[in-house]
Amino acid sequence: xxxxxxxxxxxxxxxxxxxxxxxxxxxxxxxxxxxxxxxxxxxxxxxxxxxxxxxxxxxxxxxxxxxxxxxxxxxxxxxxxxxxxxxxxxxxxxxxxxxxxxxxxxxxxxxxxxxxxxxxxxxxxxxxxxxxxxxxxxxxxxxxxxxxxxxxxxxxxxxxxxxxxxxxxxxxxxxxxxxxxxxxxxxxxxxxxxxxxxxxxxxxxxxxxxxxxxxxxxxxxxxxxxxxxxxxxxxxxxxxxxxxxxxxxxxxxxxxxxxxxxxxxxxxxxxxxxxxxxxxxxxxxxxxxxxxxxxxxxxxxxxxxxxxxxxxxxxxxxxxxxxxxxxxxxxxxxxxxxxxxxxxxxxxxxxxxxxxxxxxxxxxxxxxxxxxxxxxxxxxxxxxxxxxxxxxxxxx
Numbered sequence: 001x002x003x004x005x006x007x008x009x010x011x012x013x014x015x016x017x018x019x020x021x022x023x024x025x026x027x028x029x030x031x032x033x034x035x036x037x038x039x040x041x042x043x044x045x046x047x048x049x050x051x052x053x054x055x056x057x058x059x060x061x062x063x064x065x066x067x068x069x070x071x072x073x074x075x076x077x078x079x080x081x082x083x084x085x086x087x088x089x090x091x092x093x094x095x096x097x098x099x100x101x102x103x104x105x106x107x108x109x110x111x112x113x114x115x116x117x118x119x120x121x122x123x124x125x126x127x128x129x130x131x132x133x134x135x136x137x138x139x140x141x142x143x144x145x146x147x148x149x150x151x152x153x154x155x156x157x158x159x160x161x162x163x164x165x166x167x168x169x170x171x172x173x174x175x176x177x178x179x180x181x182x183x184x185x186x187x188x189x190x191x192x193x194x195x196x197x198x199x200x201x202x203x204x205x206x207x208x209x210x211x212x213x214x215x216x217x218x219x220x221x222x223x224x225x226x227x228x229x230x231x232x233x234x235x236x237x238x239x240x241x242x243x244x245x246x247x248x249x250x251x252x253x254x255x256x257x258x259x260x261x262x263x264x265x266x267x268x269x270x271x272x273x274x275x276x277x278x279x280x281x282x283x284x285x286x287x288x289x290x291x292x293x294x295x296x297x298x299x300x301x302x303x304x305x306x307x308x309x310x311x312x313x314x315x316x317x318x319x320x321x322x323x324x325x326x327x328x329x330x331x332x333x334x335x336x337x338x339x340x341x342x343x344x345x346x347x348x349x350x351x352x353x354x355x356x357x358x359x360x361x362x363x364x365x366x367x368x369x370x371x372x373x374x375x376x377x378x379x380x381x382x383x384x385x386x387x388x389x390x391x392x393x394x395x396x
Contacts, residue, residue, distance in 0.1 A: 004046070004049055005048075005049075005052055007049075008049040008050075008052040008053040008056070009052055009053075009056045009307060009310060009311060010056075011053055011056075012052065012053040012054065012055065012056030012057040012060065012307075012311065013056050013057070013060045013311055013314055013315065013318070015053070015057045015060075016056065016057040016058065016059065016060025016061040016063075016064060016311070016315065017060060017064055017318060017322070019057065019061050019064075019065075020060060020061045020062075020063065020064025020065040020067065020068075021064055021065075021067060021068060021322070022068075047290045047291060048300075048303065050290050051287055051290055051291075051300065051303065051304065051307075052303065052307050054283055054286050054287060054290070055270070055283070055287075055304050055307040055308055055311070056307050056308075056310075056311035057283075058266055058281070058283040059110070059263065059266060059267075059307075059308045059311040059312050059315060060311055060314075060315040060318070062106055062262045062263040062266050063102075063103055063106045063259075063263070063312070063315040063316060063318070063319045064315065064318070064319055064322070065262075066086070066098075066099050066102040066103070066258075066259065066262075066319075067099055067319070067322060067323055067326060069086055070086035070087070070089070070090055070095050070098045070099050071090065071095055071099075071326045071327075071330050072192075072338065072339070072342055085098065085251045085254060085255055086098040086099075086255070088251070090202060090205075091200075091202075091203065092203075093203045093204055093205050093206045094205070094206060094208065094210075095202075095205050095323070095326070095327055095330070096205055096206070096207050096208065096323050096324060096326075096327040097206075097208050097209075097210040098255055099319065099320075099323040099326075100209060100210055100319075100320060100323065101210050101212065101252055101255035101256050101259065102255050102256070102258055102259030102262075103259060103316050103319045103320060103323075104214060104256055104259065105214070105217065105218070105221065105255070105256035105257060105258065105259025105260035105261075105262075105263070106259040106260060106262065106263040106312065106315070106316065106319075107312060107313070107316040108214060108218055108256075108260055109218075109221065109259070109260040109261075109262075109263035109264045109267065109312070110263060110267070110308055110309050110311075110312030110313070111309075112218065112222060112260075112264065113263075113264065113267040113305060113308060113309070114305060114309060116222065117267075117271055117301070117305055120226060120268065120271050120275070121271060121274060121275045123226075124271065124272060124275035124276050125275050125276065128275070128276040128278075135390075135394050136390075136391045136394035136395045139387050139390060139391050139394075140391060142242070142387065143160060143384065143387060143388075143391075145242070146160070146378070146380065146381055147160070150377050150378060150381070151377075152375070152376065152377055155375040155376070155377050156375075156377050156378075156381050158375065159372045159375055159377060159381045159382060159384070160381050160384040160388070161384075162368060162371070162372070163186065163368060163372065163381070163382045163383075163384045163385040163388075164384040164385060164387070164388030164389070165388075166182070166364070166365065166368055166385055167182065167384070167385030167386055167388055167389050168388060168389050168392070170182045170361050170365075170385075171389050173357060173361070174357075175354050175355075175357045175358055175361060176353060176354050176355065176358070177353050177354055177358075178354065178358075178361060179386075180350065180353055180354060180358070181350045181353075181354050181358040181359070181361040181362035181365060182361055182362075182365050182385060183365075183385075184346055184349075184350060184362060184365070185361065185362040185363065185364070185365025185366040185368070185369060186365045186366070186368060186369040186372075186382050186385065187369065187379065187382070188346055189343060189346060189362060189363075189365065189366035189369065190365075190366050190367075190368075190369025190370045190372075190373055191369070191373075192339045192340075192342055192343040192346075193339075193343065193366065193370060194370060194373060195335065195336070195339040196336050196339045196340055196343070199335075199336050200335050200336070200339075201335065202330050202331045202333075202335050203331060204331050205327035205328070205330065205331060206327075207324055207327060210252060212250075212252035212253055212256060213253060214253075214256050216247045216253055217243070217247060217253040217254065217256040217257035217260060218256070218257075218260055219243075219247055220240075220242075220243030220244055220247035220257050220261075221239075221240075221243050221257055221260035221261040221264055222260075222264065223242075223243060224239040224240065224242040224243035224261060225239050225243075225260075225261050225264035225265050225267075225268055226264075226268055227239055227242065228265045228268060228269070228280055239261050239265060240254075240257055240258050240261045240380075243257055243261060244257055263312065265280075265281070266281060266283065266308075267305075267308060268280070269281040269283065269284040270283075270284060270287070270296075270301065270304045270305070270308070271301075272284070273287065273288060273296050274295075274296040274298075274300075274301045277295065277296075287304075346362070347359065347362065350362045368382075369382065
């Protein structure tokens with residue numbers, strides 16, 4: 001039993017490294033793919049091992065996915081907020097420091113997860129029955145708060161309206177995995193094309209271990225991350241905005257906050273699955289399917305938390321090691337060609353998953369993302385592509 005646990009833990013960590021480093025691969029997509037193939041390829045395996053594999057892969061992914069965000073300018077929907085401060089650090093030769101700060105936040109999150117798991121279960125069970133009626137109004141409040149915090153409020157409203165309309169249109173199309181080309185275009189394709197046009201040159205990078213205060217950003221993360229358990233459509237980006245609003249962090253602290261929030265949101269999706277049988281991430285959905293929609297037992301939850309803790313510690317050191325390799329290699333690479341190659345890879349992946357209609361969604365989303373970036377507002381406003389459809393769904 002111990003050998004099998006360690007084996008699937010290790011395989012999951014390796015898989016999480018690859019999914020985290022490959023631009024455009026979101027862990028939710030891996031969850032969906034695992035659901036599709038598990039009944040055919042893994043029917044003979046003990047479900048416990050699949051759960052260990054899925055959990056370790058997901059937690060590892062939340063550590064590693066900041067590396068392409070910082071060094072390649074290609075975030076997924078959980079790391080888009082790290083793009084601007086991360087690139088500022090990269091252009092100063094401090095890309096490693098930016099990744100390390102997010103890793104510190106994620107590492108702190110796996111320790112916090114052990115402390116808050118069972119108190120969170122009690123809170124979720126006691127509040128979930130009545131909080132659903134407030135979902136659309138809370139999400140409206142979040143959108144209003146995002147606009148209020150933006151200096152250029154008119155541009156923020158335009159971006160929210162445009163991406164919300166885009167999200168509604170895409171979700172009503174008969175496309176396979178429509179969110180993949182939508183979000184990849186908005187947050188990945190747009191950034192890559194701008195990098196190609198700008199012909200960015202990356203300076204030599206310094207391997208410096210950053211120092212910053214972590215209590216304030218962790219407080220913001222622990223307050224905001226649980227909200228994703230209650231409110232569908234509210235992701236790590238919006239949770240980080242809320243947390244930062246409450247604790248007002250500097251750039252270094254903000255990167256810690258994003259890292260902690262990203263990992264805590266994943267952790268809370270497991271807690272939510274146990275407490276209220278709600279799946280808020282593709283990983284939680286995969287686990288629910290693995291156990292054949294049966295209630296998640298306390299023993300399984302403990303296994304998931306322990307797996308998350310061990311995978312998190314290992315992933316922390318892997319992240320720092322791989323970030324050092326990127327720091328040494330990136331300055332010697334033609335960044336324009338690298339961005340172009342990454343864009344073409346995303347295009348091929350979109351076609352493989354969503355076919356021709358996915359390509360159309362991807363290109364329209366990329367153009368929309370470029371327009372939104374030129375409005376010079378926070379990119380998290382583009383998450384209205386999910387928030388607006390969710391609000392309409394609950395209101396009507």
